[in-house]
Amino acid sequence: xIPTWVEDPKNGNLYINDLRKWVKGGVIVPPAAxxxxxxxxxxxxxxxxxxxxxxxxxxQDGYREIFSMVGAFDAAVLADPQARFSVQITDQAYRRRYxxxxxxxxxxxxxxxxxxxxxxxxxxENQQVLIFQFNNNSVAGPVIFRQQMECRTxxxxxxxxxxxxxxxxxxxxxxxxxxxxxxxxxxxxxxPAGGQATxxxxxxxxYYLLLRYIIASAISTGIAGDLQEVFxxxxxDATNNRPLMNQPMTMTMVSGNSNFPYVLxxxxxxxxxxxxxxxxQNLITDQPTEVFMTFHGTGCFVANQNPWENQRVDNPAxxxxxxGA
Amino acid sequence: MAILRDKATFFYWDERRQMYIPYYRNKExxxxxxxxxxxxxAVNNGVFVVAAAGxxxxxxxxxxxxxxVEGLDQNLGTPFEVQNIIFADSTDTTAxxxxxxxxxxxxxxxxxxxxxxxxxxxxxxxxxxxILREPLVIPSLHTIQATFNKIAGGAVNIxxxxxxxxxxxxxxxxxxxxxxxxxxxxxxxxxxQRRQTVQPFWLTTDGPIQLVGGAQADFILKPGNDxxxxxxxxxxxxxxxxxxxxxxxxxFQTLMNGQVxxxxxxxxxxxxxxxxxxxxxxxxxxxxxxVLDLSAAPNTIWFTIWGRKIYAPFMEVxxxxxxxxxxxxxxxxxxxxxxxxx
Numbered sequence: 063x064i065p066t067w068v069e070d071p072k073n074g075n076l077y078i079n080d081l082r083k084w085v086k087g088g089v090i091v092p093p094a095a096x097x098x099x100x101x102x103x104x105x106x107x108x109x110x111x112x113x114x115x116x117x118x119x120x121x122q123d124g125y126r127e128i129f130s131m132v133g134a135f136d137a138a139v140l141a142d143p144q145a146r147f148s149v150q151i152t153d154q155a156y157r158r159r160y161x162x163x164x165x166x167x168x169x170x171x172x173x174x175x176x177x178x179x180x181x182x183x184x185x186x187e188n189q190q191v192l193i194f195q196f197n198n199n200s201v202a203g204p205v206i207f208r209q210q211m212e213c214r215t216x217x218x219x220x221x222x223x224x225x226x227x228x229x230x231x232x233x234x235x236x237x238x239x240x241x242x243x244x245x246x247x248x249x250x251x252x253x254p255a256g257g258q259a260t261x262x263x264x265x266x267x268x269y270y271l272l273l274r275y276i277i278a279s280a281i282s283t284g285i286a287g288d289l290q291e292v293f294x295x296x297x298x299d300a301t302n303n304r305p306l307m308n309q310p311m312t313m314t315m316v317s318g319n320s321n322f323p324y325v326l327x328x329x330x331x332x333x334x335x336x337x338x339x340x341x342x343q344n345l346i347t348d349q350p351t352e353v354f355m356t357f358h359g360t361g362c363f364v365a366n367q368n369p370w371e372n373q374r375v376d377n378p379a380x381x382x383x384x385x386g387a
Numbered sequence: 388m389a390i391l392r393d394k395a396t397f398f399y400w401d402e403r404r405q406m407y408i409p410y411y412r413n414k415e416x417x418x419x420x421x422x423x424x425x426x427x428x429a430v431n432n433g434v435f436v437v438a439a440a441g442x443x444x445x446x447x448x449x450x451x452x453x454x455x456v457e458g459l460d461q462n463l464g465t466p467f468e469v470q471n472i473i474f475a476d477s478t479d480t481t482a483x484x485x486x487x488x489x490x491x492x493x494x495x496x497x498x499x500x501x502x503x504x505x506x507x508x509x510x511x512x513x514x515x516x517x518i519l520r521e522p523l524v525i526p527s528l529h530t531i532q533a534t535f536n537k538i539a540g541g542a543v544n545i546x547x548x549x550x551x552x553x554x555x556x557x558x559x560x561x562x563x564x565x566x567x568x569x570x571x572x573x574x575x576x577x578x579x580q581r582r583q584t585v586q587p588f589w590l591t592t593d594g595p596i597q598l599v600g601g602a603q604a605d606f607i608l609k610p611g612n613d614x615x616x617x618x619x620x621x622x623x624x625x626x627x628x629x630x631x632x633x634x635x636x637x638x639f640q641t642l643m644n645g646q647v648x649x650x651x652x653x654x655x656x657x658x659x660x661x662x663x664x665x666x667x668x669x670x671x672x673x674x675x676x677x678v679l680d681l682s683a684a685p686n687t688i689w690f691t692i693w694g695r696k697i698y699a700p701f702m703e704v705x706x707x708x709x710x711x712x713x714x715x716x717x718x719x720x721x722x723x724x725x726x727x728x729x
């Protein structure tokens with residue numbers, strides 16, 4: 063993007079591109095009072111405790127392009143709260159959410175060694191605000207969570223250079239239309255012991271999605287059945303009932319985690335107002351299994367979409383589901 | 388960055404409407420998993436039983452069906468482009484007591500490996516799939532036969548899948564988006580043309596390497612003399628540590644000036660050791676692999692080189708260019724992490 067070397071065509075001498083001084087890597091962290099963020103245990107099953115909204119604000123000295131997410135729980139946090147802690151990210155400037163509902167933190171943040179690289183960068187203008195709303199969905203205990211985002215910084219000095227200005231203009235235009243997006247099931251997925259369940263993942267009316275990653279996790283107290291694979295699933299494009307697999311695939315064959323998400327060999331194009339259908343089979347035979355499945359990709363804002371070009375698919379009653387307790 | 392590549396592939400900028408418009412054709416290329424075929428009665432809901440060590444397991448297969456609507460596919464069928472290999476073995480997760488697999492392209496009568504390979508040297512999981520540098524294209528009505536053999540221990544239930552892209556050149560929507568349909572069909576034609584000349588190939592020894600403690604021995608890797616072999620990466624599993632070196636058995640040209648250790652230079656199917664520059668072994672040549680046991684105990688080693696077979700003669704560049712040569716997908720820069728060539 064910003065070439066390191068500049069070659070003098072007359073004599074072949076190499077120089078370091080001056081712009082490298084002004085366009086450089088960086089990290090954004092929340093205000094000190096929110097890092098770490100402590101969220102008390104949920105008061106009861108199905109009633110999450112909302113954390114203090116975490117605010118990221120773009121600095122005045124330049125623009126930032128966020129490309130990865132890193133987070134970690136403190137050692138004292140119990141396994142159940144870690145497995146149920148969720149977040150919802152909202153871009154206040156454009157009034158957009160980056161997910162269809164709150165997503166497990168374990169599906170959004172990677173670790174320092176293996177961050178979650180966003181399928182689409184977040185372009186952060188001066189004083190633009192992102193709000194992270196965390197929910198503790200577990201009654202088992204509080205959560206203490208630390209987070210940061212890695213970014214590229216275009217410092218003010220670089221803005222006077224024509225090629226950087228052109229790049230920034232391009233990024234701003236893209237920022238109007240593209241953002242990262244996390245798509246999870248419309249409702250919580252609970253598969254009865256040894257049984258089956260169907261879940262839908264619905265796209266909004268104004269988005270064209272390109273899904274690149276699949277991340278999943280599961281919670282079960284069962285001790286019988288396939289404890290390694292936990293569940294199998296079949297995906298269908300609900301618009302045309304086109305299956306993505308000829309056989310059900312197990313958890314480790316379709317999904318990874320936020321460190322190593324399963325990278326789809328071909329991004330899955332999801333048109334506005336359409337759905338993904340997933341048929342789950344519980345491979346644990348003595349207890350139900352809760353499945354958390356997230357697709358991550360790029361959302362493209364398709365303004366002026368003619369509503370008659372796409373047949374509307376009714377969304378099953380979307381209340382405000384939680385991850386339970 | 389990824390999105391920049393995506394934009395050109397998936398969207399175009401409409402100057403008049405001042406907005407991005409998605410290309411329809413990408414809706415007709417979907418990510419997909421091809422599991423073992425349900426046409427084999429031995430495959431139950433994707434699960435296949437590999438018999439205990441010493442017993443024979445009948446071959447099973449991956450099959451790509453044919454579908455079309457009113458001939459809209461223009462005889463291209465519905466090809467599947469394999470980009471990675473994934474397996475799950477939830478009943479026997481130990482590295483040593485695993486199984487081998489031999490993949491054969493039945494339609495082309497070509498084996499994709501010279502000898503059965505250890506599953507953990509060619510297949511990964513969704514977290515870290517074994518990504519093919521050269522995609523395996525399976526045209527409609529073609530079948531990949533898979534022959535499994537347990538190395539040790541009892542019978543196991545396994546699942547295996549080929550992950551990749553499914554193409555639908557016949558999609559009825561292309562009657563509405565004709566240019567998109569033409570573009571997709573051109574891509575499929577190029578892919579089917581290329582597979583006639585280039586196919587992925589796994590090169591291994593004739594059976595596992597078995598050494599007594601501290602022993603050293605030479606093994607010949609024989610890709611066959613029907614095509615050039617281009618080596619990309621190395622993956623191995625073993626019961627103990629070892630050191631190795633590789634050389635061209637005919638010219639004695641070595642790839643290293645001494646032996647390298649397994650811990651430094653040998654990955655597995657999840658994270659193979661990638662050659663910084665692929666090594667081309669001409670069709671009449673073989674690799675000699677020299678292995679030294681470092682475990683001071685009996686050591687069984689499964690050593691696999693990932694690569695591709697190129698069914699084409701060598702030619703000087705100036706002659707090739709004079710003959711209107713067109714750079715192909717193979718001319719891309721070598722990557723330092725496993726990633727499919729586009």
